[in-house]
Amino acid sequence: xxxxxxxxxxxxxxxxxxxxxxxxxxGEVVGxxxxxxAGKSTTMKCIVGLLRKTSGEILIGGHxxxxxxxxxxxxxxxxxxxxxxxxxxxxxxxxxxxxxxIKDWKNRGEELMEIYDLTxxxxxxxxxxxxxxxQKISICCxxxxxxxxxxxxxxxxxxxxxxxxxxxxxxxxxxEAGKTILVSTHLIDSVETxxxxxxxxxxxxxxGNDTLSNLKQQFVQDKQGSLEDIFLELTKDE
Amino acid sequence: xLLRKDLLILKNNIWLILKNPLRLLPYGxxxxxxxxxxxxxxxxxxxxxxxxxxxxDVEGLPQVDFGLQxxxxxxxxxxxxxxxxxxxxxxxxxxSFFKMADVNLLFTAPVKPENILIYYMGRSIxxxxxxxxxxxxxxxxxxxDKIEFSFINIAxxxxxxxxxxxxxxxxxxxxxxLHTKYGVxxxxxxxxIILAVLLGLAILIPGLMAEKFWQGMFAWIASPWFxxxxxxxxxxxxxxxxxNQNLITALAFFGLYLLAYYVILRLVLDTAxxxxxxxxxxxxxxxxxxxKVRGKKETPESSMSLNTKKKLALPDFGVGxxxxxxxxxxxxxxxxxxxxxxxxxxxxxxxxIAFAILSNFDWFSHKVLNGYLLMLVGINFFAGIGRGSVGDxxxxxxxxxxxxxxxxxxxxxxxxxxxxxxxxxxxxIPSVLIAGLDWKLILFYPLCVFLVYIVGLxxxxxxxxxxxxxxxxxxxxxxxxxxxxxxxxIPSLVVSVLIFVWTRQFVWMLFAFTIGxxxxxxxxxHVLLDVISRLELKEI
Numbered sequence: 001x002x003x004x005x006x007x008x009x010x011x012x013x014x015x016x017x018x019x020x021x022x023x024x025x026x027g028e029v030v031g032x033x034x035x036x037x038a039g040k041s042t043t044m045k046c047i048v049g050l051l052r053k054t055s056g057e058i059l060i061g062g063h064x065x066x067x068x069x070x071x072x073x074x075x076x077x078x079x080x081x082x083x084x085x086x087x088x089x090x091x092x093x094x095x096x097x098x099x100x101x102i103k104d105w106k107n108r109g110e111e112l113m114e115i116y117d118l119t120x121x122x123x124x125x126x127x128x129x130x131x132x133x134x135q136k137i138s139i140c141c142x143x144x145x146x147x148x149x150x151x152x153x154x155x156x157x158x159x160x161x162x163x164x165x166x167x168x169x170x171x172x173x174x175x176e177a178g179k180t181i182l183v184s185t186h187l188i189d190s191v192e193t194x195x196x197x198x199x200x201x202x203x204x205x206x207x208g209n210d211t212l213s214n215l216k217q218q219f220v221q222d223k224q225g226s227l228e229d230i231f232l233e234l235t236k237d238e
Numbered sequence: 239x240l241l242r243k244d245l246l247i248l249k250n251n252i253w254l255i256l257k258n259p260l261r262l263l264p265y266g267x268x269x270x271x272x273x274x275x276x277x278x279x280x281x282x283x284x285x286x287x288x289x290x291x292x293x294x295d296v297e298g299l300p301q302v303d304f305g306l307q308x309x310x311x312x313x314x315x316x317x318x319x320x321x322x323x324x325x326x327x328x329x330x331x332x333x334s335f336f337k338m339a340d341v342n343l344l345f346t347a348p349v350k351p352e353n354i355l356i357y358y359m360g361r362s363i364x365x366x367x368x369x370x371x372x373x374x375x376x377x378x379x380x381x382x383d384k385i386e387f388s389f390i391n392i393a394x395x396x397x398x399x400x401x402x403x404x405x406x407x408x409x410x411x412x413x414x415x416l417h418t419k420y421g422v423x424x425x426x427x428x429x430x431i432i433l434a435v436l437l438g439l440a441i442l443i444p445g446l447m448a449e450k451f452w453q454g455m456f457a458w459i460a461s462p463w464f465x466x467x468x469x470x471x472x473x474x475x476x477x478x479x480x481x482n483q484n485l486i487t488a489l490a491f492f493g494l495y496l497l498a499y500y501v502i503l504r505l506v507l508d509t510a511x512x513x514x515x516x517x518x519x520x521x522x523x524x525x526x527x528x529x530k531v532r533g534k535k536e537t538p539e540s541s542m543s544l545n546t547k548k549k550l551a552l553p554d555f556g557v558g559x560x561x562x563x564x565x566x567x568x569x570x571x572x573x574x575x576x577x578x579x580x581x582x583x584x585x586x587x588x589x590x591i592a593f594a595i596l597s598n599f600d601w602f603s604h605k606v607l608n609g610y611l612l613m614l615v616g617i618n619f620f621a622g623i624g625r626g627s628v629g630d631x632x633x634x635x636x637x638x639x640x641x642x643x644x645x646x647x648x649x650x651x652x653x654x655x656x657x658x659x660x661x662x663x664x665x666x667i668p669s670v671l672i673a674g675l676d677w678k679l680i681l682f683y684p685l686c687v688f689l690v691y692i693v694g695l696x697x698x699x700x701x702x703x704x705x706x707x708x709x710x711x712x713x714x715x716x717x718x719x720x721x722x723x724x725x726x727x728i729p730s731l732v733v734s735v736l737i738f739v740w741t742r743q744f745v746w747m748l749f750a751f752t753i754g755x756x757x758x759x760x761x762x763x764h765v766l767l768d769v770i771s772r773l774e775l776k777e778i
Contacts, residue, residue, distance in 0.1 A: 050637050050775040066771060071640035082633045084565060085539040086546065086572040098554050098561035099639040125546060125572075 001026040001073075001149055001180040002047070007056035009042050009204075016042045018204035019056075024182060026148070029175050031191030032184040033227075034201035035235050040184040041079055043201070044153050047182075048076040060149060072100070074149040075142035079157060081134035083126035089113065090122040092137050093144055100145040112140040115166050132158045139167065150174065152183040156190055164190070192227045200234050208234050239349075240357045272375050279381070304453050310474075311456020315441070317470045318459070321406065322434045328410035329417075329427045334520035335362055335407070341521050345514045352507055359411070359503060363404045370399035391480045394488050398476035401495045405469055408502045415509040418516050451601045465491070468498070539629060543573045544581060559641035562630055562649040569629075570653060577653070579660050586614065587665040594669035607673055608744045611683060614665075618658065618687050622694025625654060631699075634775055643770045651695065655688060662687045676745035682752050689755035696762035697722055704769045722758065730754020 002024040009017040017039045024030055034040045045051040047058055049066050058065040061073040083092060090109070097105035113119045116136040126134065135158045142150065156164050171194050174181060183191050191198070198215060200208035208215055208230070216225055219233045255262060335358035336344075344354060374395050378387055385391070417423040440458045448454020458464065465475035472491045479488040510516075550571055555564040567577050574580025593607040630636045630650045639646060662684035670679050701715040730751055738747035 045775070048634075048638065050634055052772055052774050068640045068642060071638060076634065076638055078634055082635070084569065084633070086543060086569045087565065091550070091568055094554070095561050095565050095635075098557060098564055099559075099635065099641075101557035123549075 001028075001061060002182070003057075003059040004043075004047065005057040007043065007046060007058065008054045009039070009046050009051060010054040015204050017046065020201075020204070020206050022199060022206065022209060024149075024180050026180055027175075027178045028196050029171070029181045029191075029194055030183070030197045030199060031195035032182060032199050032201065033186075033188065033191070033231055034184075037203075038201040038235075039204040040201050041153055042204075044076075044151050044182065044184055048074065048151055050076075050078075073147060074151060075145055075147040076151040077138050077142045077153060077155050079154040081131065081138040081158070083129065083134045083137050085125065085127035087126050088123050089118050089126075089129075089137055092126065092141055096141045096144050102145055105144060108144060108146075109140070112143055115170070116140055116163060132160055132163070135159055136163060139170075143170070147179075149180045150182070152181065152185075154185055155183065156185065156187050168194070188226075188228045188231055198227065198230075200231060202235050240344075240354070244361070272378075276378065307456050307460045308452070311460035314459050314464065314470060314474060315456070317402065317473070318437055321470055322430065322437070324406045324410060325413070325430045325433075326427075328413035329423055329430060331523075332414040332516060332520040333407055333410040334517040334524055335359060335411075336517055336521045338521055338525045341514075341518060351510070351512060351514065355507065355510060355513065356503070359408055359506070362407055363400065366400040366404035367396065369403065370396050373399060385480055390485075394476050394479040394492075397492065398473040401476075401492075402469060402473040405495065405499065405502070408499065408506060412502050412506050412509070414516065415506055415511075415513065418513075419509045419511065451596075539569065545575055546572050548572050559639060559645040559649040561639065562636070562646060563652050565630070566650070566653040570657075578656055579664070580657075583657065583661040583664070587661055590614075590665040591668050591672065594673035594675075597673050604673060604675070604744070607669060607675075611666075611669075611748075615686055615690050619690040619694040621654070622691040622696075623698045625651065625691075625695050625698075631773070632776065637773070637775055643773075644767055647767075647770060654691065658687050658691060659684055676743065678745050679748065682745065682748045686748055686752040686755060689752060689759045692759040693722075693727070693755060693762060696759070696766045699773075700762065700766055700769065703766070703773045722762070726754070726758040726761075730758065 004023070005021045007017055007020050008015060020043065032040050032043070042051060046053045047060075047065060049071075060070040063070040063073075084095075087095060090113075093105065093109040093112075096102075097109070102108075110119070113122055116139065118133070118136055118140065121129070121133065126137070129137070135155070139155065155167055159167065168190060171181065171183070171190075175194055183195070185191055192212070195212065197211055198208065199206055208219070210218070212227060212230075215227075215230050219230050335355075340354075345351075374392065377395075378385075378392070413423075413426055417426065437459075441455045444457040445451040445455035448457065465471040465478075472494050475491040476488050476495075479485070548571060550568060552564065552568060552571075555561070555567070570577035570580070574582065590607065590610055593602060593610050596602045597604050597607050630646075636646060636650070663680070666680055666683045669675060670677055697719055701718050705714050730753075733754060734747045734751035737750040738744065741747075
């Protein structure tokens with residue numbers, strides 16, 4: 001579903017992403033972990049086409065990631081929620097429905113607004129919403145086209161506990177529906193239970209890429225050790 | 239303590255410059271340019287003999303020099319408009335001399351609020367002085383052959399300019415403190431409006447009394463007694479020293495400024511009280527404004543929206559990139575009273591038509607209408623530049639929507655083009671009919687407006703898209719824009735001016751300019767469509 005080969009992203013002389021390669025099979029849920037400045041967001045933004053890659057190849061569903069065909073395959077939830085100031089919550093969904101050519105979007109839209117407590121705010125303008133509410137719209141907009149592949153960049157930031165719980169539930173439902181998901185997050189426990197695989201980034205390099213049980217075997221002495229222990233072990237300074 | 243803090247900041251800034259002296263390159267270039275112009279002008283002045291404004295014997299002239307009167311009146315009017323605008327703003331929004339760091343660190347410290355206020359109010363002259371020195375250096379280089387620049391001349395020029403800008407902030411602060419203590423905002427607001435109306439009458443009455451409106455409109459505000467008008471007149475009187483060399487008068491007006499500042503300071507200290515809460519909101523919004531300017535914060539798209547409460551039920555416009563046009567349509571429906579022809583369009587078109595009517599009755603010559611049309615062309619160039627920095631291009635949806643880049647770009651600017659077409663025709667058709675202008679303007683003017691908008695848009699976008707962030711972009715961008723101006727816009731301007739000189743017809747000048755812009759826009763659009771797939775989202 002997603003193949004990244006020798007991806008490099010350079011800012012000036014500094015490599016933010018340092019020649020990384022990985023692959024996501026259809027239906028796989030992968031957690032992308034790493035300390036601040038590791039290159040998680042940059043990697044994700046290069047994949048979805050928000051940033052230019054310096055070099056490398058990215059294929060989504062067999063198509064180049066910048067092609068129109070590839071864009072039909074995926075949705076992206078950014079770390080910073082972007083909404084249009086003068087569009088209401090419902091109009092955001094109508095906008096996405098037109099952009100992705102979704103005909104019967106209204107029922108699904110109402111359902112999503114219900115899940116994220118946006119029903120009573122459906123006619124509120126984007127500019128009048130708090131950061132958490134904007135993040136909820138962002139998630140609703142990404143889920144509306146029902147894509148095969150989803151990229152979540154720090155999706156829990158700014159959400160209230162109920163929305164966090166619902167997002168975790170949605171992850172689970174998406175996984176059961178066979179969707180492919182790449183989640184970048186600081187909240188390790190949010191991916192621990194659902195991720196088939198964990199990728200750990202540090203200074204633009206992938207320093208760990210395996211299933212949770214394999215990572216435990218490799219890096220933690222104690223079999224009861226958590227993902228947090230693996231993360232701290234791998235990302236500690238030499 | 240505050241002085242020490244500012245000195246530390248100054249030291250750190252100097253240290254930053256020393257660490258990266260390349261930052262000084264643009265400033266060095268500016269100084270070199272000023273110096274070059276200055277020496278050129280001085281040499282020319284010496285060759286031709288000084289024939290400056292000071293040599294004009296106004297008393298000896300048989301008639302009023304309308305040209306000089308209109309120059310003085312025009313500048314005075316600009317200063318008055320600025321003052322009224324500042325006073326009016328003071329009734330809407332508080333002024334703040336502080337930064338959020340002051341609010342968090344200083345306001346909670348055991349320091350007397352008055353002392354902080356006195357220091358910051360006094361210190362606010364530094365940016366005014368700095369700004370006026372730069373302006374005077376620029377102005378001096380332009381007028382070096384007309385005016386003698388002795389120390390005292392420069393001192394009065396700088397002081398006149400700086401004090402004008404400096405005193406507006408304390409006055410605005412005073413307005414707010416007076417309001418918080420006595421609740422007099424409504425009275426002040428009414429006072430400002432009355433003042434604006436009186437000043438408007440001071441232009442209208444002598445204009446109507448004169449043989450021709452333009453000959454009389456500035457007769458009052460350009461006259462010497464208007465020097466007594468606070469701030470604007472005082473500064474004008476101080477700066478007039480370079481022409482009349484009357485030291486006593488200039489010093490007297492400087493004294494008036496000092497007295498006014500002292501009175502304002504005393505009043506502020508008496509009325510401000512425990513002002514921390516009052517300045518909090520203004521400080522925060524100032525800081526946000528600075529961050530927006532530096533690009534660290536997103537500029538809201540909804541500022542100045544007039545119709546946000548409007549309920550809409552727009553049908554879909556289509557699939558893919560058409561969603562962007564739909565989005566812009568919804569946005570424009572809430573921004574203004576009509577998405578295609580809003581309040582600004584009505585005002586701009588009405589002004590043009592008014593000029594056409596006035597020129598028909600010989601109040602103004604056709605030149606004013608032509609100048610207005612050219613001004614709108616210029617505004618649309620900047621509107622194009624602005625379009626490349628706001629709206630959809632700052633949102634990830636533009637990148638994520640599954641559609642071709644060219645169709646996305648087309649749908650982002652489509653509404654602008656429809657609006658431009660409408661306002662251009664609503665403005666030009668009646669103007670041509672009323673003022674008896676050449677009918678060909680009905681074709682050329684809207685076309686010219688479209689093209690300059692496209693040129694503005696592409697000029698801003700191409701360097702952003704085509705070059706990597708960093709020094710290469712910083713260096714190549716001005717080079718590229720300079721190149722477009724040097725080899726594209728300026729030659730087409732020169733040709734159009736030559737054609738105007740030759741034909742004495744505004745329509746042919748516009749035609750020549752339009753042809754030039756067609757070539758430039760054609761090349762730039764071609765380049766933009768070639769490179770647009772390299773566009774990146776600039777995260778805030």
